[in-house]
Amino acid sequence: MKYIKRDWKPGDADEWTKEDWITIIISPLCYILLMIGTVLSFLLNVLGFILLAVGIFLTWFMHWVIDPKLKVISSEYEKKQHEYLEKLERNARWEEIHG
Amino acid sequence: MIEFQFLDWFWVVLFLLVTVGLGVAFYRLGKRSESDFFLAGRELPWWLPASSVYATHTATDTPIWVTGVVYKYGVAGLWYTFFAAWCAISAFVSTRIFRRSLAYTQAEWNTIRFHGVGAEMLRGWISGWQVFMNMFILGWVGIAMGKVCEYLFGWDLWIGLVLFSSLCAIYVLAAGYWGVIMADFQQGIIAFLMIIIVSVWGIMAAGGPTVIADKLTTMGEAWRMNPFAFTGWFSGEFPVAWFITMMVIAVIGGFGMGTSIDWYVEAQRIQSAKSVRDASYSIWWGTALVLTRNSIWAAAVLAFYVMFPNITSQSTYEMGWFRLGFEYLPVGLIGFFFAAIIAIHISTIASHLNLGAMYFTRDLYLHYFKPKASEKELVWVGRVATLILLLGSFFYGLMMEDITSWLIFALWLMAAGVWLPNILQVVWWRFNAWGYLSAWIANLGISWLVVWILPHFNIIPSLPDYQQFWLLMLLGALIFLPVTFLTKPEPMEHLIKYYVQARPIGWWGPVKREAEKLGLLVHVELNNKEVKK
Numbered sequence: 001m002k003y004i005k006r007d008w009k010p011g012d013a014d015e016w017t018k019e020d021w022i023t024i025i026i027s028p029l030c031y032i033l034l035m036i037g038t039v040l041s042f043l044l045n046v047l048g049f050i051l052l053a054v055g056i057f058l059t060w061f062m063h064w065v066i067d068p069k070l071k072v073i074s075s076e077y078e079k080k081q082h083e084y085l086e087k088l089e090r091n092a093r094w095e096e097i098h099g
Numbered sequence: 100m101i102e103f104q105f106l107d108w109f110w111v112v113l114f115l116l117v118t119v120g121l122g123v124a125f126y127r128l129g130k131r132s133e134s135d136f137f138l139a140g141r142e143l144p145w146w147l148p149a150s151s152v153y154a155t156h157t158a159t160d161t162p163i164w165v166t167g168v169v170y171k172y173g174v175a176g177l178w179y180t181f182f183a184a185w186c187a188i189s190a191f192v193s194t195r196i197f198r199r200s201l202a203y204t205q206a207e208w209n210t211i212r213f214h215g216v217g218a219e220m221l222r223g224w225i226s227g228w229q230v231f232m233n234m235f236i237l238g239w240v241g242i243a244m245g246k247v248c249e250y251l252f253g254w255d256l257w258i259g260l261v262l263f264s265s266l267c268a269i270y271v272l273a274a275g276y277w278g279v280i281m282a283d284f285q286q287g288i289i290a291f292l293m294i295i296i297v298s299v300w301g302i303m304a305a306g307g308p309t310v311i312a313d314k315l316t317t318m319g320e321a322w323r324m325n326p327f328a329f330t331g332w333f334s335g336e337f338p339v340a341w342f343i344t345m346m347v348i349a350v351i352g353g354f355g356m357g358t359s360i361d362w363y364v365e366a367q368r369i370q371s372a373k374s375v376r377d378a379s380y381s382i383w384w385g386t387a388l389v390l391t392r393n394s395i396w397a398a399a400v401l402a403f404y405v406m407f408p409n410i411t412s413q414s415t416y417e418m419g420w421f422r423l424g425f426e427y428l429p430v431g432l433i434g435f436f437f438a439a440i441i442a443i444h445i446s447t448i449a450s451h452l453n454l455g456a457m458y459f460t461r462d463l464y465l466h467y468f469k470p471k472a473s474e475k476e477l478v479w480v481g482r483v484a485t486l487i488l489l490l491g492s493f494f495y496g497l498m499m500e501d502i503t504s505w506l507i508f509a510l511w512l513m514a515a516g517v518w519l520p521n522i523l524q525v526v527w528w529r530f531n532a533w534g535y536l537s538a539w540i541a542n543l544g545i546s547w548l549v550v551w552i553l554p555h556f557n558i559i560p561s562l563p564d565y566q567q568f569w570l571l572m573l574l575g576a577l578i579f580l581p582v583t584f585l586t587k588p589e590p591m592e593h594l595i596k597y598y599v600q601a602r603p604i605g606w607w608g609p610v611k612r613e614a615e616k617l618g619l620l621v622h623v624e625l626n627n628k629e630v631k632k
Contacts, residue, residue, distance in 0.1 A: 014602050020191060027383070028187040028350045035181070035390045036326045039174055042298070042398035043324060044308040059387075066191060067376075074374035077199060084600055088201050091210065092461070093470040 006068045010076040013069050023066040030059045101251045101425050107434025114289070114438035115266060118445070121285060122270020122278035129274035133465075133477040136275030137203060137457040138371040143280065145377035145384070148368035151280050152385025154287035154446035155364055156183065157294075157392065160243035161443070165393055167417040169400040170410075172337055173323030180393045181349055183361070186386035188353025190379045192604055193525055197356060198369050198378040199601045204229070205357055205366050206462040209532070211601075212524060214593040217532025224539070226462030229363055233455030234488050237264065237448060238495025244444045245496065250418065251425070251437070260496045267445035268489045271452045272482050276371065279449040286442035287388075293424075293439030294392055296432070298399035301423030305402035314405045323401060344565035348518060354604070355522030360514065367454055396420055456484035515571040516542025520579055526605025528594055534583030541578040545571055595619065 005019060033055030040048025089095075103111075129136050139147075168176035186194075202208035206225035210218045241260040248259030270278035305311050315321050322328040330337045352358030356366075365382055372378035403419035410416040424436045460481045465472055472480070520538035523530040549570055554561040562570065588594075594610045597603075599619050614620045 016604050020604075023191050024188050027191060028184055031181075031184045031187050031387065031390055034387060035177060035394050036174075038391045038394035039177065039326070039397045040324070042302065042308065042395060043312060043401070045312075045324070070376040070379060073195070074376040077375055080600075081201070084201050088207075088211075092207065092466050094466075095470075 004065055008069050008072040010072060013072040013076065017069075019065050019069055023062050026058055026062045026065075030055055030062060033058065100253050101433065103434060103437075104430045106431040107437065110431070110434035110438045111441070114441065118282050118285060118442065119266060119269050122282040122449075123273045125270075125274040125277035125281055129277040130475075130478050132474045133460070133481070135277060136478045136481050137453065137461065138367065139276045139280055141371060142373050143371050143377070143381075145372060145380035147280050147284055148372050148377075148381035149383075149385040149388070150287040151283040151446075151450065152365060152368055152382060153388040153392070154283040154290065154443070155450040156361065156385075156389050156447075157287075157290055157443040158240045158243065158447040159247055159440060159444045160240060162396060162420045163243065163417045165396045166400050166403070166419045167413060169397045170404055170416045170419055171413075173320075173328055174326045174397055174401070175328045175337065177326065177393055177397050178342055178345060180390070181345060182359060183386050183389050184349045185352040185359045185362075186365070186382045187350060189362075189365075190353075190383035190386075192354050193356050194365075194369050194378050194382050195375055196525060196601045196603050197366060198372065198375045200597075201370065202366075203370060203461045204458055205363055206458060207466075208356065208366075212589075212597055213532035213535070214589045215532070217536060220536060221532055222462055222466065224536075226458045229458040230455050230463070230484075230488075232360075232363070233451045233458070234491040235495055237451050237455075237488060237492030238497075238499055240444065240447050240451075241492050242496040242499045244440075247421070247440060250421070257493075257497060261493055263441060263444055264448050264489060264492060267448045268452060268485065271449050272485050275478070275481060276367070276453050276457075279453050280371065282449060283446045286446040290439050290443045290446070291388070291392065293436055293442075294395055297420070297424040297428065297436060298395045300427055301399040301420070302402045304423065304427045305405045308398075311402055311405050315401070318405075318408065320404075320408075323404065338565075341563070341565040344568055348514075348568065352518060352522070355518070355525050357521040358514075358518050364450060364454060367450075367457065399423055452485050452488050453481075455488045456481045459484040459487075515568045516546060516575040518568075519572050519576060525603055528598075528607045528610045529588050530583055531586060531589050533586040534579045537582040538575055538579035541575055542571065545574045545578075549574070 004022075005017070033051050037048050037050075037052030037055050041052050042048075128140075132140070134140055165176075165180055168179040170176075172179075197208060200208050200211050202211055204226065206222045206229065209221040209225060212218075213221060241264050242256065244263050245254075245256035245259035248254045248262075249256055270282060274281075302308060302311065306314070312321075312324065315323055329335075329339045329342060332339045348358070356362055365385075368381055368385070369378040372381050400419055403416075403423055407416070407419070410419075421440075425433060428436055460477055464480050464484075465477060469476075517538050520530070520535050524535055549559070549562070549567055553559045591610070591613055595614045595617065598607055598610045599614055611620065
């Protein structure tokens with residue numbers, strides 16, 4: 001079995017899995033690398049270009065990991081969204097008691 | 100004072116006509132419903148709210164602030180701006196959970212997550228506080244524009260404040276969030292383009308990147324190019340302990356909702372995205388732009404430092420990036436630069452006008468005053484609320500000098516003591532409305548004690564802000580944890596409904612098992628075999 005799962009079904013995409021945790025760990029790293037890489041690159045610092053390149057690669061990798069899952073979550077959820085929105089309105093207008 | 104030529108004024112007038120006109124053009128879409136006036140009908144592709152996240156968090160005072168910390172601490176000063184990185188985890192955790200709740204506002208989310216009287220008290224408190232906060236931010240940002248106009252043209256402070264906020268209000272009143280988002284997109288592009296042009300121009304004016312690096316080395320100031328130039332582990336103004344605390348607040352805070360004051364603005368962008376995926380990417384990419392923008396500014400501020408190294412007055416060096424633009428750009432481009440400043444100003448003003456009006460309309464007027472209000476009526480209430488916020492912001496803006504220190508304290512107070520509860524409400528099923536309410540109330544008292552009263556009577560020393568954070572968190576936990584355990588959990592039926600819809604992360608085992616027993620969830624085992632219970 002591949003370490004990174006990319007073929008998701010609606011039931012299992014809703015679970016929090018290692019793909020989410022990989023994204024959670026990589027995402028702040030991307031921000032750090034992009035931020036520091038950009039400022040040092042503007043100063044023509046070689047390390048800056050390397051950090052920026054690594055940051056761009058990690059950003060691509062993060063999307064590669066999480067995007068298939070997000071697509072399935074979104075398409076499945078949108079089928080139920082109309083019903084949830086109606087419930088939200090009833091709640092806001094006190095037409096449905098909480099719980 | 101700066102002398103504008105015809106070409107400069109041409110750019111400014113053209114920009115104002117286009118931006119206000121573009122916003123007003125969406126009048127018909129904005130007036131269709133409450134959902135359109137405040138969330139653009141929840142139909143936006145990710146790049147539109149992303150540009151709004153970026154544009155909203157680029158305000159007139161932002162380059163002043165970034166210039167201040169980078170001039171003082173060098174590139175390492177960028178860590179002060181890294182609080183925005185709460186979106187790193189939030190984009191894939193709390194954003195996903197919040198988008199699935201479909202709540203218009205964070206206040207409304209409280210009644211979806213919690214139950215009964217406690218939930219309603221939270222909704223009332225959060226919405227009232229947000230109406231006030233948005234008015235305050237409008238005043239804060241507005242008066243910064245007043246100061247810029249005073250510096251440029253010698254105008255009285257109130258002119259810059261009133262003139263540009265009023266122009267912005269035209270399209271917010273007409274088209275609501277549709278106007279905000281469309282204008283933000285255009286303003287975001289103009290602002291980013293101009294930030295690059297001015298910064299590169301400034302770097303070249305200082306002799307170019309290599310000359311800047313050489314000069315800093317010659318001056319014995321090469322540490323300014325080191326992003327990890329701290330003043331010691333615990334000593335000095337900028338210690339590693341502060342850095343670690345900031346990383347915890349910013350990064351781990353992404354698991355929660357409301358751990359950053361910016362969450363409340365982002366929440367509106369999240370709900371306006373057309374899907375969960377679009378919501379996630381809008382928050383992530385909007386913040387990525389914010390952080391890289393700060394980096395571009397930082398490089399330009401080093402250029403400014405090389406040219407003007409001995410400025411000791413904070414209010415003088417904070418204007419460094421603006422000076423690069425106004426003192427070094429050629430005629431014509433200066434007007435374009437000022438148009439970009441107006442863009443970054445009114446994008447922030449527009450967002451907070453519409454956001455404050457949404458809290459008033461959705462959470463106070465509709466939910467508590469008139470639950471039977473029609474869609475048309477709600478749009479009109481939204482417009483009236485926008486106008487009230489605008490007028491209130493003039494009042495706050497003009498008295499800002501007197502109240503700023505108190506309100507910064509209030510903001511800090513909101514951030515520190517309720518940081519952990521803001522996470523627990525998302526990740527822990529047992530945390531209830533009373534625990535959360537007690538955290539807010541306790542924090543009000545404890546903050547005063549820790550920050551002002553106890554140090555004043557020499558009972559405890561005056562602590563640096565990062566130590567205050569940990570102490571406030573600990574003392575708050577000593578109150579909200581017992582309150583949580585001594586009061587009942589939210590009803591299981593309510594929690595199951597919330598869980599099935601929002602699928603939160605964390606410690607939700609008992610709720611999940613109940614939902615599975617009721618056949619509301621598909622149980623997924625580790626080997627990915629599905630078992631329908």
